[in-house]
Amino acid sequence: MRDESNDQIVRITRLDRRSFLKFTGLAGGGLMLGVTFGCSRETAEEAAPTTAPTSRPFEPNAYVQITDDRIVIYAPNPEIGQGVKTSMPMIVAEELDAAWDDVTVVQSEIDFERYDRQFAGGSRSIPQNWLPLRQAGAVAREMLVTAAALRWEVDAAECETRDSAVIHTPTGRRLTYFELAAAAAELPVPDPASVKLKDVGDFRLLGSRVTGVDNADLVTGAPLFGIDQQLPELRFATFVKCPAKGGTVVRANLDAVKALPGVLDAFVVEGNGNPAELSEGVAIVAVDTWSAFKARQALTVEWDESNAAKDSWSAAVTRAAELAQAEGTTSVVDKGDVETAFADATRQVTAFYQYAFASHAQLEPQNTTAWWHDGKLELWAPTQTPQGAEAAVAKLLGLEAEQVELHQLRAGGGFGRRLINDPVVEAAAIAHRVSYPVKLTWTREDDMAHDFYRAGGFHSLAGVLDQAGKLTGWRNHFISFSHDGTNPVVGGAIRGDIDPGPFIPNYRITQTLLPWQTPCGPWRAPGSNVIAFAHQSFLHELAVAAGRDHLEFLLELLGAPRWLEEGNPQALHTGRAAGVIRRAAEAAGWGRTLPEGHGLGLAFYFSHAGHVAEVAEVSVGPERRLTVHRVTVAADVGPIVNLSGAENQVEGSVIDGLSTMLGQRVTFEQGRAQETNFHQYPLLRMPRAPRVDVHFIESDFPPTGLGEPALPPLAPAVGNAIFAASGIRVRRLPIIEEGFS
């Protein structure tokens, strides 16, 4: 049996059902949401059985454990705000036919052998685990049915399951899973591929609204996040790195710092040459976080910057504007006959789009608690890639895999930043040098100065229309960045087959890569989050030039319903695309008469296997003051697991998209990020949050994740709406650079 003492446990109890019912009474005439269950908090100790279990638990696989008094479902993947700690167990519970309020959800420990990929990124948690999770529940269900049938001496085919019980349909006899667990534990486990799964139409739990399993802990301030980790004798560290990536320490006033009140130690930690693991810097360990932060104000470091980044955003902007006059030297795709299409065209439109670097700004600053004890390095971290973190730490410190143990804790936002484990490796390197456990906390300024940024970029676009206003040719010279002169940075690549490439007969993308040393990394819907802005805004420019309605222009472009890649359900399907575009347009009242000064803008984008269309309604006031009144979203991501969580992801994507396009940029000079904290990197605040209407088209295709695909269409939808409202075309992000506020 596993030791659960370190697991975070949330028990969903009947008591909570009562508090839920109490709420429904309380709400009176108020807004009544159909959230199915409340949940209460239990610590590991409270949830652990108080008496020794009478028999061995029924544990048919790594996801399900049933004893005579509880049903545990393990949540394997990191929870970073995308809701997988609730949605993944729901999938198991559906096939198991467990009543959700009987279920206790437990965050799994990191275990390479039990779980395939404990990872959060690329909107992959649900699609990758859909089948295994369903099978895990179905295997357990089948064994419980067999146990009941043996007990009753009846044919298993005469039994059905519902609400954590097996029912013998002809006689109405009923045994709960708790009563059957011991008997089921004695049975052979069937091959997961052999068990029958439910028809999607028979789902009871999936598609309903379930409140997050950690919510009771969250609203009472219980320790949950990486940064909340506490240990006896815990000390507190800060780590100071060169503000330009790649700088190394020449000398530092370590003795003076060590003499400061509250400081326990200060030392140089050598880098390993890989900024994704360990950059060189000075560690200060103190009795509390404030003493560490204060000591760093007295720290002076002389940096050797001969190999450090010298990146300049203003120089890149100037260079890109020059390069944009011609096509790029590297060909990404060249389809049809672009030259002839341009020569024969009736109309040509050109435009230059640009977007700045951006930071992840996940609200929980980077942190890790590490403790080197008994020949073992124990870590507590909010990471999106726990298995990668363990491997990087073992490699750096020359430890065996068994000597590194990482406890996965809830992350206060990820957005791609926590795919990279530099804070985990730093904490490990610091803890390895001292005799007590250490919590490393980055300041917000550290976070903004040492991000793996969303890369900026530039698109020099040209498109041509024939006499009938049909789009016949397209050119894009994409100017982005490279660390090595050959490969684009993360987020700086472009594929030849992205929208609208497949729909235009003569289509060319060329690329130029500017040198860039500062690290870039995945940022929610990498690549798509900015390319969608350039391409889908420019498509609207072409529709306007053709004198055609944007909706009609887009639908014609998509053509007949078909998969773009036959047999690949992760590919774009033009029928699904048209479906969400029509649905969003209809729900937003496309074509209706709008209030004076308002405009509607439409955009579709396909990313992370999700089809999403959005319509924004905006107005532009004096001095380009933008108001976004409403955003209507239609998404086809297959069956919805948790309707509440799914809507939350879409609402959040819209607000994140708007927040980013309005004012967020990180500029660089001499390799240094110029923006340091939220006063210079504004996040959207409540007064500017628009109404968001969400519509799901629940197709029967396999489900895809929803953390990312609703973000890319937002910026072009708003940009197109700004044009409709004001005649001003937005071609630069953030739009404060175009004079908007």
Add this chain to the structure above:
Amino acid sequence: MRLQVNGRSHEVDVVHDDTPLLWVLRDHLGLVGTKFGCGIAQCGACTVHVDGEPVFACMVPAASLEGRAITTIEGLASADGALHPLQQAWIDHDVAQCGYCQAGQIMRAAALLAKNAAPTDADIDTAMAPSLCRCGTYLRIRAAIVDAAGGRRDA
């Protein structure tokens, strides 16, 4: 120094007189529900009540609060464990995504409702503007506050 937190008295020794309340709560008292987000009064993740007023715990030195009543998210529910109506509304509306900002949001909302039992949407927006939510849960926060205040009123 002696601090009154959630109705209990604590004797705390800190090295620096200017230690912000945030770090006393988190590092010395083990009350980690109050969060660090920016350290410069920009995000509201650290919001607590001092004598019922919302305060950025990252800004105010703990030593200046002797004799004042400090309430953190851990002390918002009543002594018998019954949740504050806002806490229940937050669960019922499934407000949180990552959840990191939510303690600060709830504390700010609680200070609002204590003063204004029936806030309009505009009142809510103004009162809540200091608290950032990186995940963008503002629509649910607004709805949960309206709900906890007794449901939507006709304008």
